[in-house]
């Protein structure tokens with residue numbers, strides 16, 4: 001199944017994707033993770049993308065399209081996490097692959113801000129914690145890798161504000177775009193237990209026969 005996870009930054013797309021990948025025998029393609037890897041490895045792409053990302057702006061469409069085009073062609077089952085983020089990206093994607101389902105995750109703005117500002121990531125394994133909702137056993141340390149958790153630069157207040165504005169302007173119109181194509185399903189990702197959100201997501205994908213691990 002070829003799936004897109006749509007929704008504002010911090011709504012939980014990455015966390016939910018990780019919880020259901022095995023069940024769907026799918027891989028997660030996160031442009032945010034791919035771009036952060038490019039920055040870490042100081043590739044040409046990383047150097048170009050860094051300024052935009054630190055400010056909470058979108059990286060130019062062309063870079064993102066080139067980054068995922070070949071990947072999606074090769075895979076039968078995937079969840080796109082954080083892409084497309086603009087109408088031109090969605091149109092470019094439509095040219096190379098047929099998307100089956102788009103899940104739109106919704107949550108109130110205050111919940112999003114609280115999630116983003118409390119988010120901490122393990123720089124080694126990529127696991128996403130939250131200081132209140134998903135705390136590590138020892139404060140500030142990854143349970144698995146035992147390394148110090150980091151806060152992403154774009155999870156700091158000024159960048160959060162800009163990312164939400166950019167989402168409203170550039171990405172939210174995609175909800176309409178996919179609704180018109182009859183591919184959209186909506187999941188309430190507000191303040192409720194993550195297990196319910198995960199199971200609603202599976203139901204929305206018509207995979208209610210699969211039980212979450």
Ligand code: AMP
Pocket residue numbers: 009010031032033035052053054056057058059060061064081082083084085086089154163
């Ligand atoms: P994320 O981890 O999905 O929140 O993405 C972090 C940042 O990477 C975003 O704020 C953008 O600067 C950049 N980015 C990720 N995916 C895209 C995309 N599809 N289009 C443009 N920029 C992106």
